[in-house]
Amino acid sequence: MKIVDDSPPVLTALDRPNSYIGRSVPRPNLARLTQGRAQYVSDVVLPRMAHVAFVRSPHAHARIASIDTAAAKQSPGVIAAVTGAELAKVITPWVGVLTHLKGLKSAPQNAMAVDRACWAGEAVCAVVAKSRAEADDACELVQVTYEELPAVTDPETALDPATPVIHPSINDNLCFERSHTVGDPDKALAEADAVVETTFVFGRHTGVTNEPRSIVADWNPGDQRMTVYQGTQAPHMMQNLFAKHLKLEEHQVRVVTKDVGGSFGIKVHTYADEMAAVALSKLLKRPVKFVADRIESFVTDIHARDHRIKAKIGVKTDGTITAFEIDDLTGIGPYSVYPRTSGIEANQVVNLVGAPYTTPNYRARARVVFQNKNVMCQYRAVGHPIATAVTEGLVEMAAAKIGIDPLEIRRKNLIADDAHPSQGPSGIKYEALSNHEALAHLDTMMNYAGLRAEQARLRKQSIYRGIGFATFVEVTNPSAAFYGVGGARISAQDGATVRLDATGAVFCHTGVSEQGQGAEAVIAQCVATSFGVPIDKVRIIMGDTDNTPYGGGTWASRAAGIGGEAAWQAGKALRGNVLAVAASILQAKPETLDIRSGVVVDAATGAERLPLHELARICYFRPDTLPAGIQAELVATRHYVPKAFAFAFTNGIQASYLEVDTDSGFVKLLKHWCVEDCGTVINPQPCRRAGPRRRRARNRRRAVRALPL
């Protein structure tokens, strides 16, 4: 990987002596992972811990006529067998709606089906036993009598009058509809020299985390507290939801998230079986563990990206795109997922189609319908793959139709790099993008002209090679506009508390959490740099609602951009506090001092004045020797939330070079190139693995790579 610095050579706060920003710093938590000494939730064992297994509906839609648990309760090791109706006395149902997605509706969902199962895989009865194997044995003894109901499966017919309504209480199978028109798309399409129209169909897929969803709930009636060990991306969000639906105060619930064996967006939602496990712990007054097995993962982890989009593009012969038009239909299962809803993905598609281009005319309709399949919801890069595939597919077809080069049509229509702040066709607001620069870089990196010549030469030998492009903008670091304004208690802000210990090391407590992307390393880099200590003197505390500032967790590329900024500011604040004390000890002015590599130094000369361990010793153990009126404050907390823009949009472009065997249809990918504007790269290593993590939009560098195949 190459990091190409195209920012002006000025010294910034990031260029402090011994800065860790932009350096490949190994993540501090890796040895426990490589030694098999991590603590994933599936590893957690507590005294008197019981295991729950679920009896799940084999039918897509069925009335539950009766459940007989008598035999199961007699099975060896069984502690309890609990039906959906019985558990509903312990935990209240929820409805996955957000007020800013106007008109979005859903039906109340229970932790387990109460009288009707709405998808194949929905839990209808829980068996709790001393071991998971014994719980699974007893599940086979639970007798459930189902009366099958007609199943709604095809989104295309979900809204037909002849199709049964899944939830009679909400009248029809329409969860959400959004129509959005900008400019005059009819006129623009009429005046276009060519119009291309096609339908894109995307199948469902899911996250498939290596560690399945896992939870251990521990209700302690003695201290009236519920401690939940959960592999989640949003501990504080879950704290709120467990409290709300178990009728507890939030402070009675503690969510602990240590190591998470993969998330990818699937572990940021409320799952009925996890809510059931927590309710069972409250009911049985003992720890209850649930770890989804692989089959359960496939039928209950959220699915994503089931969309059918009819789409149109209008183009002039000079390559100017006059309009985009889309009609999106997506089937999301029987319930809108709580609390983020299942309307966000389609909403995002509406926002992002055409996003990199100047096209002034746009019409979009999205309809989100219920069906008797597993639930669908947001997953990694919410809506982006759909919107990008549709947009870039249309652009490629338009280019082919009018006979213009695919890169040329993009150059012609991409928003100019110096036009920002600006907005996309749907009205989304951009602070700064670099689509042209990224395209130019890709053009050079892949030797586009050379590849075209090679392609033409090989075509004469009946070798069919293709070159494809996708340019895109990407939503990162959301403000409260994403969820908070719609009434969801999902924090947009995040906090960091930085504390100097008695030996000169630093603890940082952060509201963001780690699932493998390197958040722990990035937070440590920010604190080490802004405070001024070697990175091995920084210990990060995360994933514990009792011991971290209130925050949103790790999703939508927010851990570095929001959590990192809070940590940076907290480190800076602590530096100010420490320098104030140091100045009084050294009889110097604070502004003449700095902290570098764990030592208070003379800012101008770098000469050592006072090691931090000595300062800490004085402040903690001999504060009597400090001048009168000086109180050392060796803890600092700062919070951060993006306010100027709803999202920190970033951008990139990718290209593929492939060969098609025209006899078999076999496609072989020969090479793939990526250019991504990450903003300031904090740590190139995880960046290379996982994609963009921005810090500051105006101080940009490009991360560029060509993937070896």
Next chain:
Amino acid sequence: MSSHRCDISLTVNGEFVAETVDARTSLVDFLRDALVLTGSHVGCEHGVCGACTVRVDGMIVRGCLMLATQCDGSAVETVEGLSDSGEIADLQKAFEQRNALQCGFCTPGMLLTAQELLAQGGVPSREEIREHISGNYCRCTGYHAIIDAIEAVAQARASK
């Protein structure tokens, strides 16, 4: 089912272990539940993902496809044992330095599989490394760095 109990004795990471297990208990469940060696992970439970890879009598096996009773009299080694003996210290260091892991769930299995290849000696090609680890699934998609790390260790060992 659970009435079929078997007495087994074996060594695990060099320590003698004598336990009574259900006949149906898989090796990885035995290691994780009875011995609380949680470094071997359960990902798919049907031999596809490789997260449960452990070594039995010198050969790597899927801990989810082998029964604990089949290991009666065997020598079983897990990532914890290989870590403590220092046998894979260079591989672990290479994985850490190259960020050849994200969530780390696949890593113990990946390390044991890599060590089996490297123990054969010589410097395998990247294609051979790819083929050898093809039964270990890294959902976070860190394969390039994993291959880099294994290749670097192979070269370092060969030059010793």
